[in-house]
Amino acid sequence: MYDKKVAIIGMGYVGLSLAAFLGNKVRAIGVDANKNKINSLLSGIPPFYEPKLEYHLKRAIKNGLRFADQINKEIVSSDFVFITVGTPTDSNGKIDLTNMKSALASIAEHMTNLQNKPSIIIKSTVVPGTTMRVIKQILEKNGLRESVDFDLLTNPEFLREGSAMQDTVSPHAIVVGGSNSKSIENLTKFYRTIYKKKQNIVETNNVTAEVIKYANNAFLATKISFINSIANICQKLPGTNVDKIAQIIGMDPRIGNQFLRAGPGYGGSCFPKDVQALISFANDIGYKPILFDAVKNTNSLQVNAVLNLIKHNLRNLTNKKISILGLAFKEDTDDVRESTSIKLVNLLLKHKCNVMVHDPKAIDNTYQMFREKIKYSKSLSDVLTGSDCAVIMTPWENYKYLKEKDFLKMRNPLVIDTRRILKLDNKKILYIGLGIGN
Numbered sequence: 001m002y003d004k005k006v007a008i009i010g011m012g013y014v015g016l017s018l019a020a021f022l023g024n025k026v027r028a029i030g031v032d033a034n035k036n037k038i039n040s041l042l043s044g045i046p047p048f049y050e051p052k053l054e055y056h057l058k059r060a061i062k063n064g065l066r067f068a069d070q071i072n073k074e075i076v077s078s079d080f081v082f083i084t085v086g087t088p089t090d091s092n093g094k095i096d097l098t099n100m101k102s103a104l105a106s107i108a109e110h111m112t113n114l115q116n117k118p119s120i121i122i123k124s125t126v127v128p129g130t131t132m133r134v135i136k137q138i139l140e141k142n143g144l145r146e147s148v149d150f151d152l153l154t155n156p157e158f159l160r161e162g163s164a165m166q167d168t169v170s171p172h173a174i175v176v177g178g179s180n181s182k183s184i185e186n187l188t189k190f191y192r193t194i195y196k197k198k199q200n201i202v203e204t205n206n207v208t209a210e211v212i213k214y215a216n217n218a219f220l221a222t223k224i225s226f227i228n229s230i231a232n233i234c235q236k237l238p239g240t241n242v243d244k245i246a247q248i249i250g251m252d253p254r255i256g257n258q259f260l261r262a263g264p265g266y267g268g269s270c271f272p273k274d275v276q277a278l279i280s281f282a283n284d285i286g287y288k289p290i291l292f293d294a295v296k297n298t299n300s301l302q303v304n305a306v307l308n309l310i311k312h313n314l315r316n317l318t319n320k321k322i323s324i325l326g327l328a329f330k331e332d333t334d335d336v337r338e339s340t341s342i343k344l345v346n347l348l349l350k351h352k353c354n355v356m357v358h359d360p361k362a363i364d365n366t367y368q369m370f371r372e373k374i375k376y377s378k379s380l381s382d383v384l385t386g387s388d389c390a391v392i393m394t395p396w397e398n399y400k401y402l403k404e405k406d407f408l409k410m411r412n413p414l415v416i417d418t419r420r421i422l423k424l425d426n427k428k429i430l431y432i433g434l435g436i437g438n
């Protein structure tokens with residue numbers, strides 16, 4: 001164990017992964033305002049699904065990782081206080097800093113008369129200028145001064161849900177943004193000690209660090225909307241398959257082969273909200289970001305590409321039994337925030353369909369949204385039996401092993417595969433891959 005004390009405020013996907021990792025290296029404490037979450041964590045149970053998280057968490061608890069539901073003086077006097085609370089979108093499409101402001105107010109309240117000088121590290125995604133204009137002001141409320149009584153750093157997170165633990169253990173880049181070289185050096189040194197391997201650590205100022213995070217997510221979202229647009233063109237072009245096109249353009253090193261998997265549109269807690277926050281921010285400072293508007297609109301409309309395939313093949317949707325395979329916005333997570341599957345279920349309900357859903361991990365979160373309006377199934381056999389249309393939305397590994405015989409249980413074997421994970425060649429099954437022209 002290294003002789004440093006860290007606190008992590010916000011035990012979500014980012015904060016808990018960090019706590020489960022750092023808890024095995026240094027003295028660490030995780031804080032969350034949600035008491036249920038803390039109770040679950042105190043018994044070593046992660047409050048959400050993330051591969052390998054439980055293993056790292058249990059180990060970290062054995063190594064002394066602690067949890068609390070309130071910020072106190074001891075927590076604030078840690079060497080490094082990481083802020084990882086949620087920064088959602090408000091009703092005007094701007095970043096909502098309510099969680100951040102309440103965490104900061106509590107930190108400020110307990111930061112007076114400290115013996116040490118903690119580094120407050122903003123890991124949450126915040127729009128450019130937030131750290132030095134909004135956050136600094138709150139922390140300086142009680143006469144404390146940045147650089148003198150505390151350091152303030154912007155250290156955005158790039159992990160992906162579904163591989164959050166792996167990305168935390170081995171990040172592709174670490175961005176350390178600060179206003180003075182000593183504070184930057186201090187955090188960089190900490191990371192160099194923690195990550196024995198040579199990690200890419202980039203030192204910069206706070207606002208550049210904030211822009212890097214939005215540029216990163218906006219670029220990835222752009223790639224997805226781009227390939228989804230190509231998929232929609234392929235759909236109308238017999239003899240084409242978007243995956244073949246993605247494979248070849250991905251060989252061009254200027255393009256790269258990642259994030260070229262066409263599908264029903266991106267979701268999750270980051271891309272939709274970060275693209276939206278960047279658009280609002282750009283408009284506020286007098287720049288109309290038409291590219292990002294197009295990325296967002298292309299994504300919002302992509303669910304219609306799926307609905308149109310269902311409509312085109314079933315014609316009348318009323319009372320049809322539609323089976324949705326996959327609710328999480330991607331595989332290996334239980335997160336349904338902004339998931340296109342949720343949007344599709346809502347549209348199908350409007351069309352008076354009988355919706356039956358399956359997901360290996362996200363049923364509980366989906367139940368919170370639809371309650372008894374739809375049917376839930378834990379078995380793939382049950383979800384398919386008697387169905388008029390099966391729509392594969394999330395590319396879960398076990399869906400890849402579905403066989404023709406599984407679909408022959410349907411009343412009307414129509415399979416719409418938005419991720420093209422299956423190859424079905426049976427005259428009794430109408431198989432339609434999104435982005436495959438026929």
Ligand code: NAD
Pocket residue numbers: 009010011012013014015031032033034037084085086087099100102103123124125126157158159160161269270
């Ligand atoms: P999350 O919603 O999963 O978790 C946030 C946690 O913060 C919740 O448990 C909530 O109870 C807690 N919280 C809220 N207010 C609090 C307060 N005042 N004090 C203590 N706890 C409080 O969020 P997340 O997905 O982990 O994301 C956190 C931040 O990281 C966001 O800014 C997000 O944009 C960014 N980010 C997320 C991801 C991702 O894939 N989820 C990746 C990179 C960056």
